[in-house]
Amino acid sequence: MPDMSASVSLAMTHLVPLAKEVDENKVTPGVLGFIVFAAMALAVWALMKSMNRHMGKVKFKESADRDGESAQTSADSEARRG
Numbered sequence: 001m002p003d004m005s006a007s008v009s010l011a012m013t014h015l016v017p018l019a020k021e022v023d024e025n026k027v028t029p030g031v032l033g034f035i036v037f038a039a040m041a042l043a044v045w046a047l048m049k050s051m052n053r054h055m056g057k058v059k060f061k062e063s064a065d066r067d068g069e070s071a072q073t074s075a076d077s078e079a080r081r082g
Contacts, residue, residue: 029037
């Protein structure tokens, strides 16, 4: 396996001049930070849209048939107790 330290040191010598151009008191996320933030924002937006669609399908009230059945079963249980 080739020695990786030579390629790492070569890469560092090319990056050091770029680092000296950056103001030491001002660090910004740059384009990559914006892309990551935008991707996360789009993912959250898509999840919220999906959640709203799924919550719209939820029925919070029971149908009339189920109300009648539950009333009848509660009446039957009352009759058995009494």
